[in-house]
Amino acid sequence: MRKTVIPFGPQHPVLPEPIHLKLTVEDERIIEAIPNLGYVHRGLERLADIRDFHQMIQVVERVCGICSVIHALCYCQGIEEIMGVEVPPRARYLRVMWSELHRIQSHLLWLGLFADSFGFESLFMQFWRVREKIMDISEATTGNRVIVSVNVIGGVRRNPDPEQIRWVLAQIDWVEAELQRLEDTMLEDYTVKKRTVGKGVLTRQQAYELGAVGPVLRGSGVAQDARQTGYAAYGELHFEPVVETDGDCYARNKVRFRETLASIDLIRRAIHRLPDGEVRTKIKGIKPPQGETVNRVEQPRGELLYYLKGSGQKTLDRVRIRTPTFANIPPLLVMLPGHFLSDVPVVTLSIDPCISCTER
Amino acid sequence: MTETAVLILCGLIAGPVVGGLVSGLDRILTARMQSRIGPPLLQPFFDVVKLLAKEPLVVNVWQAFCAYCYIAAASIALVLFFLQSDLLLIFFVQAVGAVFLVVGALSSTSPYSQIGAHRELLQILSYEPLLVLVVVGFYLETGSFKLTDIYAWPHPMLLKLPFLFIVLGYALTIKLRKSPFDLSTCHHAHQELVKGLLTDYSGPFLALTEIGHWFEVVLMLGVCTLFWATSWIGMAVLLAVTYFLEVLVDNVTSRMNWRWMLSYVWGVGLTLSLVNLIWLHQG
Amino acid sequence: MFRMTPNIVRNLVVRKSTRMYPVEVREPFAQVRGELFNDIERCIFCGTCEVKCPSQCIQVDKKACIWTCDPFACVFCGVCVDTCPAKSLYQKTKYRSPTGERIIISQQGQPRKKDKAKDRAGESGTPKGSGEEKADPGGDPAT
Amino acid sequence: MREEIMAVSAEALVGEVAKLKVLGYRLVTLSCTELDASNLDILYHFDKDLGLKHLRLTAPKAAAVPSISPVYFAALLVENEIQDFFGLRFEGLVVDYRGTLYLEEEALKTPYCRFSLRSADQREGPAAALDAETNHPNAEKF
Amino acid sequence: MDIRAMLTVILVMAPFGGAILCIVLGSSKAIRSAIVLATGAVLIVSALMLAPLVPFRLSAATFLGVDLHRIIQVADVALLLIILYYGFKHRQLTVIVLAALQLGLTIYLEGFLVKGPLPVERIFCDHLSLMMVLIISIVGSIICFQAIPYMENHEHHYHVMRSRQPRFFFVMLLFLGGMNGLVLFDDLVFMYFFFEMTTLCSFLLIGHDRTTIATRNALRALWMNSVGGAAFILGIIAAYHETGSLGLQKILTPWLAGSGVYLLALALLCLAAFVKAAQFPFQSWLLGAMVAPTPVSALLHSSTMVKVGVYMALRLAPGFTGTLLSQSVAVFGAFSFLAGAALAVGQSNGKKVLAYSTISNLGLIFACTGLNTAESMIAAMLLLAFHAVVKAMLFLSVGAIEQHIESRDIEDMRGLYAVMPLTALITVSGVIMMIMPPFGVLLSKWMAMEAAAQNLYVIVMVALGSALTVIYWARWAGTLMSDPFAGRFRPEHQPALTWLALGPLCIGSALLSVGAPWLYLRMIAPMMMGPYSPAYAFKAGGLENAYGTFAILPLSVVATLGLVVAAVALKRAFRAKIVSPYLSGLQTGEPSMFRGPMNQSVKAEAKNYYLDTIFGEARLTDWVNLGGGILLTLILGGAL
Amino acid sequence: MQGIKRFINQLRAKSPWLLHFDCGSCNGCDIEILACLTPVYDVERFGIIHVGNPFHADLLLTSGTVNHRNKKVLANLYSQMPSPKIVVAIGACGLSGGIFREAYNVVGGIDKVIPVDVYVPGCPPKPEAIIDGVVLGLGKLQAPQERNGERKEA
Incomplete structure (x- = not known):
């Protein structure tokens, strides 16, 4: 047969990050996709040898710039668990707020990029326009737009005042209104549906067995979300996962869109129940972490797992990070064959690939 | 003789100037639709001059040849339009340019360029018959293929060829490389084919293809004017509305794939043109 | 097929969302972590920042009283500011400006107990004219 | 760790894993740590309805470990990753990158084996990383 | 002798002569090449000389003293018998049936139907004929020239022990003569004879390599063209029945356009043309013919033989205007x-x-x-x-x-x-x-x-x-x-x-x-x-x-x-500066190679x-x- | 002639086409670069458009630490850009390797592989800073002859 071999990436305009897919194509139909990773591999897990466990917060935040809060949160929760540190309630609620803000910005980012992947440039622009508002909130409440560096072991670093909180509420109202205006296009437009419905189908069974996580898993009808475990303050906020059943790119799109709205709702609830008090437990004098733990949280892209092992020294023995994209790449490899070349960006982006997460 | 020379000159100048301005307006309008400010009006000219002054890098020397052939054919087509020549002939000459562009892209081994070239061929396959049928529509209405006769026709053509105008709209959208038909190459970077057809053209050669594209755009808009050739105002309004709709469509649709394009454009386009042509034939 | 149209038309009519950045500069938020400064006058050269910095971009020479920072390696996390016992480190709300050359900020201070009089805050490696990131010991911005 | 950990041997591994699959568990990931100069500790994390279960395997570096990627396709990436990081060999990988998943030839080999790399680590900082470009003599060849 | 007549005779007979020389003397490469080159040169010169003389009509009653019609009659029957022979040889029922049918019809036409004196103005050369003659003589000769080195190579490549080139060039040249005859004669029976001749030649040429597939495709060409032949002869019979003439120009009288049988005759002749021109659904013989050496493809199927079809249609067109x-x-x-x-x-x-x-x-x-x-x-x-x-x-x-x-x-x-x-x-x-x-x-x-x-x-x-x-x-x-x-x-x-x-x-x-x-x-x-x-x-x-x-x-x-x-x-x-094409930044030094997974060099193919x-x-x-x-x-x- | 040259150089600064290559950053800088293209910052005001292809680019915006695998890609892309070309390194990682300097698979900043014209510090730099950096780069694009052209290319 007449095979075309295409090096897709590492530098490729539809891929915001470098990953290489060797695509073998027949008349634009993909018959094989072999990934090549390692373009973003830094080896930061190994930095645990030379950075102490406090400094590692800043390192793990930079595993991925889009979900830095949640990386740090997962890491801190793990350390807190080993060290037996209790986090003040206000800090737990603030952690939820910042996590959800991050989820919104990540999902908005993704919705934009996804729109771009099927060539809907103006929609991309609109989502990113809305996203800037969230970036403003981040910047105002934490001091930085992207890598907010707000989690510490034992709590959070910033304590927004009531006026700031009110401002945040007003801002997310605006975001919600803007999003509702875009909902019709993103979920109902003929061309959008034509490009996403039935593309990259992952059945419930496949998604479960291939270890898909996050919206990919929930788009296939499995109601599993690490937030259900109730870490931080989620247990008190009556969290419900968003589930769609079709398992195609459209379903994932819908899951993410609905999750964005759900996150806005969660922020509102978290803010309404925000207790007063301290935001940071002093950990001076507690022995450095000794023991091992596994901590899981829900990133925008899915479930994130940290395996931490310490032996009572300032540096940890092992920091192992299993990021959601890492888990979603095998499903991607299963999804790609059989689609057309023009669907590659759509299917690839539908797992919301975060390569810097994957390779660390 | 002088008149001919003036017309030739007009054609040669109108292409880059009008085409560039239209392209600049297009970019501003697009930006405004996306809630942005957008570039200055003269931005396309800056781009082209800059590209012309860049270091020539080539992947395959034949690309240079093809780029020149493309712009030559595109400009000849426009000049023929200004000389009020035969409409069918103009499209044939225009097709030469399109083919050379494709051949140039095929001469690179990059799969992106090659696939872009093939998609461009499929685009040609989609719009070429439609253009011929539009021309046939003019013939059936006016009894001539010559632009002199068509422009001299006393009634606005749009009233008799409304469906063919829509069909021309399809062709125009494909030619302008607008969504949903921006398959082979696209004005925006984020496309699975990188820049498709134009991936391996660079520097001055890219500038040539861009100028050639302007020639083609002006030519296509010129064909649009035929639909309301009786008054300047009608012509201007028709052009403005058409172009606005083109930009709008670009901004409210996503990019489709070529299978959809082929079936949609042929299906809808051929049906519409047949309906219109049969109407003309009977009426 | 044209569901986006209302949004597009609305965008055409209402105010554009573009910030005209170089023309109009927006006031940064109050708590933004920008450029790092060391008020060398107040620095006690304890070396806490050197230890705490996750990026390890600060070197403190306790004997010679030289505080050196590689601004290109700084990740603007603000840990050093938080932990500075003398509160000599602070971050402006303005970000650090881009440059065309590599720079190293090196500030020569005086031992805490000694004469606080005007001393040269030396900088090496910074080309002339692009020294706006210099920590000016005289003009205390005091946020 | 809060959850149940079960020790397995290399021989029993695939059987145990297959059993878990039948029980409806999904593979979360593998975590590998170096215990000492010759042994690795591999944790297999499984999940069912947000409850975790771990299998612990102590694997000597020299011997190959059977791959579970034929059972769980999802193990493909992580097993390749461990091959890269620790130089441990997995038998029967579905797609075997042979230690090139992340690392180029000039990069440090088996970078997570710190016991064998300790000497290289003495000189920290970029110098060490740059040094690694010229295949460090102490680095274990994969 | 009239120069026009002389040129006509040369155009038709010179290739025949060349062909016979080829098979007799052509075992040596030099002689064979010389014969082909000479024949080609003669053809080109004659065709060019003919150009200023058109249009003309000539009577051709006898050739070397024998009644021309009689010669063609005999030759026609002989030709059909040869086809019949090949049909039997390859046990191809279709060919046998069609050849027999044609034979029967020919005999019926010649023996029973045609009565009275035949017109003698059989040669008709207008500009259309001239155009065909020019194409056949010039392009055809050029193709024959190229065939000389090509066949040398071809046989070398196929390791042919005993050269079959004399036979090859015999048929090639024969074909050129037949084609010229077809376009220069106005008499339908003559045209039919030459039509059949091209059929036979193409059969021989397609099957030249004697491989199984060549033989099969040659036979397919034979039977399909025989369908055309049968249609042709039926058309002639119908036309003669209606107009009482065998002269093509005579037949094409527009006032007969109303008659059904007349139109049927034209339709049958058109059918013959379609088959010759390999129109759908008869395209498969032409495609099958592509197994032949390329000069054959060029000669038969691009520039000359298939053009017979359109030539006939063009000739017939005035007959069915407006129907x-x-x-x-x-x-x-x-x-x-x-x-x-x-x-x-x-x-x-x-x-x-x-x-x-x-x-x-x-x-x-x-x-x-x-x-x-x-x-x-x-x-x-x-x-x-x-x-x-x-x-x-x-x-x-x-x-x-x-x-x-x-x-x-x-x-x-x-x-x-x-x-x-x-x-x-x-x-x-x-x-x-x-x-x-x-x-x-x-x-x-x-x-x-x-x-x-x-x-x-x-x-x-x-x-x-x-x-x-x-x-x-x-x-x-x-x-x-x-x-x-x-x-x-x-x-x-x-x-x-x-x-x-x-x-x-x-x-x-x-x-x-x-x-x-x-x-x-x-x-x-x-x-x-x-x-x-x-x-x-x-x-x-x-x-x-x-x-x-x-x-x-x-x-x-x-x-x-x-x-x-x-x-x-x-x-x-x-x-x-020549640079590598865009390969997502992965190009290695070698052309169109990129560095793929597992550090392998992979070829970017499109x-x-x-x-x-x-x-x-x-x-x-x-x-x-x-x-x-x-x-x-x-x-x-x-x-x- | 000199006038034309100056004119063209001015136009160069008016139409810088941008190629973005993420060579191992954490995404933070990448999304800020992308944010520059979107309505709120809209760098198309300066004629900047994002092209996905080195052949068309004037400006190479790179973010992230260079590692052993992507350094070849980076050098390849740089070599495919027609001159005059400007490289802008974005973010702490791109400048020096940032917080990952000591990691084993990190070579260092962008300037270890290709010559860098503008350094934009930040982790990640704000879009405003990136715009500043690009503007600084445009100055260099306007006077390409002043660049000490062929520096070390890996």
């Missing part, structure tokens, strides 16, 4: 044009692309014939001439390429420019001449389209077909210019005779395109009489009629200028789109045959 038959022929032709183009898109075999393209172009000629207006007839004749020349050139280039890279697949020709620059360039220029203005093929296509604009069915199919045509040609041209070349090859070193064939054809077709106005004025306009009128005027260097204009000369000048500019640019581009799922042979052939069959039935039925 339903004419309309149906137009639709049928347009359908062939579209279907041929669509099938060509699905092909990667270079020769098959050429074959389908031939079918497609012949379809367009038929469509023009069927449209039957002055403009369309002009278009048809111009297309006939230009297509013959350009297509012969393309066939010969593909033959040359094939012998070098040992493949005829377009994919294997990727980057051919790097290794066979001149041949590649000639092929590309051939492609350009097929699809681009101001070249002749496109000129005639333009005329055809403008002529077809009145007929909605035809114009829609022609519009679609011409877009498809662009695809397969452009794809091929681009592939040739791509680089680097990957396959096995022998460096470009062509025998002088190959250049002698390719060079003149290439330059000739370009010049012919520029000379299209004169071609029109000198060759075609004089024929526009009867129902037709010389529709186009030569104005401002172009051809213009009431509703269209094609500025050939100005365009040629401008195109030349553009070419010069582009060539200068090309020359300068050689000085520019193959052309052949759209097999849409235009594949397997998918379309049945539908196309069905369509062609239905249309043919309509033609035959509509005639009644």
